[in-house]
Amino acid sequence: MKTPGLLALAVLLALVPLPLLVQSGFWLQFAIFTLYFALLGQSWNLLGGYGGQRSFGHAAFFGTGAYAAAVLQVDLGVNPWLCLGLAGLFGAAAGGFVGALSFRYGLRGSYFALVTLAFAEVFRIVADSVPFTGAGVGLQIPLRQTAANFQFHDKAGFYAVILALTALATAVAWWLENSRFGAELVAVRENEDAARALGIDVNRTKLWAIALSGALAGFAGSFYAQYFLYLDPRLAYGVEVSVTALLVPLIGGAGTVLGPLIGAVALRALNEISSTVTSGAPGLNLVLYGALLIAILAFLPDGLVSLIPRLYRSRLRNA
Amino acid sequence: MLEIAGISKRFGGLTAVADASLEVREGEIVALIGPNGAGKTTLFGIAAGFIPADAGSVRFADEEILGLPPHLVARRGLVRTFQIVQPFASLTVRENVAVGCQLHAGSRAAALGEAAEVARRVGMGDLIDRPASALTIAGRKRLELARALATKPRLLLLDEVMAGLNPTEIVELLPLVRAIRESGVTLLLTEHVMQAVMSLAERVYVLSDGRIIAEGPPAAIVADPRVIEAYLGRGAAQRLSRGGHA
Numbered sequence: 001m002k003t004p005g006l007l008a009l010a011v012l013l014a015l016v017p018l019p020l021l022v023q024s025g026f027w028l029q030f031a032i033f034t035l036y037f038a039l040l041g042q043s044w045n046l047l048g049g050y051g052g053q054r055s056f057g058h059a060a061f062f063g064t065g066a067y068a069a070a071v072l073q074v075d076l077g078v079n080p081w082l083c084l085g086l087a088g089l090f091g092a093a094a095g096g097f098v099g100a101l102s103f104r105y106g107l108r109g110s111y112f113a114l115v116t117l118a119f120a121e122v123f124r125i126v127a128d129s130v131p132f133t134g135a136g137v138g139l140q141i142p143l144r145q146t147a148a149n150f151q152f153h154d155k156a157g158f159y160a161v162i163l164a165l166t167a168l169a170t171a172v173a174w175w176l177e178n179s180r181f182g183a184e185l186v187a188v189r190e191n192e193d194a195a196r197a198l199g200i201d202v203n204r205t206k207l208w209a210i211a212l213s214g215a216l217a218g219f220a221g222s223f224y225a226q227y228f229l230y231l232d233p234r235l236a237y238g239v240e241v242s243v244t245a246l247l248v249p250l251i252g253g254a255g256t257v258l259g260p261l262i263g264a265v266a267l268r269a270l271n272e273i274s275s276t277v278t279s280g281a282p283g284l285n286l287v288l289y290g291a292l293l294i295a296i297l298a299f300l301p302d303g304l305v306s307l308i309p310r311l312y313r314s315r316l317r318n319a
Numbered sequence: 320m321l322e323i324a325g326i327s328k329r330f331g332g333l334t335a336v337a338d339a340s341l342e343v344r345e346g347e348i349v350a351l352i353g354p355n356g357a358g359k360t361t362l363f364g365i366a367a368g369f370i371p372a373d374a375g376s377v378r379f380a381d382e383e384i385l386g387l388p389p390h391l392v393a394r395r396g397l398v399r400t401f402q403i404v405q406p407f408a409s410l411t412v413r414e415n416v417a418v419g420c421q422l423h424a425g426s427r428a429a430a431l432g433e434a435a436e437v438a439r440r441v442g443m444g445d446l447i448d449r450p451a452s453a454l455t456i457a458g459r460k461r462l463e464l465a466r467a468l469a470t471k472p473r474l475l476l477l478d479e480v481m482a483g484l485n486p487t488e489i490v491e492l493l494p495l496v497r498a499i500r501e502s503g504v505t506l507l508l509t510e511h512v513m514q515a516v517m518s519l520a521e522r523v524y525v526l527s528d529g530r531i532i533a534e535g536p537p538a539a540i541v542a543d544p545r546v547i548e549a550y551l552g553r554g555a556a557q558r559l560s561r562g563g564h565a
Contacts, residue, residue: 178427179427180421180426180427180430182427183414183417183418183421183427183430184418184421186407186410186414187407187410187418190406190407190408190409190410191405191406191407191408193369193401193405194401194405194406194407194466195418196369196388196389196390196393197367197369197389197393197398197399197400197401197405197467198390198393198398198418198419198421198422198466198467198469198470199390199393199394199398199422199470200390200418201388201390202390
């Protein structure tokens with residue numbers, strides 16, 4: 001597991017000069033969305049993959065980060081870069097809030113998934129009805145394209161930011177694989193009673209994991225708000241965000257460093273192909289997501305990442 | 320070292336443990352025996368903080384620990400194993416044991432290094448990179464033991480480590496348990512395998528229907544009519560002493 005972690009970081013490092021090499025806006029946008037998916041997926045992966053707490057409502061953390069960033073800069077004039085950092089804090093706080101309530105009452109498995117889904121929906125309804133989010137009309141971030149304002153003329157700027165954020169998320173996953181905390185988290189995933197018997201504070205471990213996961217989702221939300229300069233309750237807290245967050249690592253390989261990166265590439269590619277083939281029929285990408293998920297669960301339950309050692313081994317055999 | 324006094328626990332209408340008291344002194348191997356359903360595992364669960372008790376007290380190293388959550392009990396040096404083994408199934412033997420080592424080891428790397436040593440100590444040196452899910456029952460029992468040992472406990476509660484093992488495996492495990500005691504760990508074990516109890520324990524408590532009905536050295540315990548009756552039914556001791564069948 002250690003080599004793929006380093007491999008993941010090396011891949012991300014190699015992606016740094018991409019804007020210089022790729023002139024086409026299409027590919028740069030593809031790369032940005034892929035990295036954004038990877039960030040969201042890695043956020044889910046920390047909690048769901050390593051911690052075994054499979055959330056169905058990551059939109060709750062994502063949306064809170066997105067709204068925090070947008071509201072703070074629009075209404076209070078906070079610098080958007082600072083907002084990015086604060087979005088992480090708000091995302092972590094949302095995670096901590098949901099986690100404190102659900103872990104305290106021992107919700108696990110499907111119950112945890114359902115309660116997170118419910119929280120995301122509650123947050124969406126609240127965002128739909130309070131005034132400072134712009135309610136159903138949505139919230140527009142004024143266009144002022146300067147780098148100091150976290151808005152860029154050309155996509156390379158956004159690319160650099162999302163690459164850095166995804167690298168950070170990947171580094172966190174890599175750290176989990178090599179740290180005491182990561183080992184405790186995996187132990188909790190594998191068997192809570194055994195973990196307790198060995199002196200692990202199970203609830204505290206899960207709480208840190210969900211806060212960490214929430215922080216990364218908050219970053220993703222802030223990035224989303226800056227990129228599109230528009231938010232409404234459905235975009236921020238909608239089910240699509242939650243589904244993306246969990247599909248990416250499940251398809252790529254949950255509980256691995258590389259999984260979310262691979263899953264993000266696969267899902268974005270599928271997205272592009274489906275919108276080209278069907279000239280963008282709405283909702284069809286979700287049908288394809290579903291089909292891919294079923295295929296993965298049936299044939300590659302450990303995700304696409306489990307193909308790597310297989311390929312490696314078959315090459316060794318052939319050599 | 321461990322003083323359990325007046326512990327009672329009811330599950331609904333069922334009294335699992337009733338006013339049970341026992342004491343384990345430092346350096347001892349004490350066995351807790353009793354028929355199925357006598358409340359042994361419940362009593363273990365209470366002592367280790369997994370199950371709240373309705374009444375009584377549990378003192379460990381002269382401090383009350385009843386009411387502490389299990390992870391804090393474990394950090395004080397009272398560590399239990401599970402009768403139904405609870406491995407971290409998708410992790411390797413080394414990774415399993417390292418989780419126990421982490422309780423005191425400084426870093427993850429140190430824990431992994433130490434884990435190899437502990438695994439060797441319980442005779443799992445060759446299996447170190449095997450996933451826990453691929454182990455036999457005997458292997459899993461050893462892993463359970465290794466993981467608990469890795470925390471460097473002062474008192475180890477072994478819940479039927481011999482159950483499910485064949486006679487050869489039991490004979491192999493006995494010296495290991497003795498070696499653990501020699502290394503300075505006090506042991507309280509529940510056991511159905513009388514061979515293990517007779518050869519390991521210095522003192523035996525007998526639990527029946529949630530009550531402690533007898534206490535003493537193993538040889539005296541197996542001859543105690545109350546104990547025989549608890550296992551074989553009323554009047555069994557008398558019939559046995561007349562030379563008949565129980």
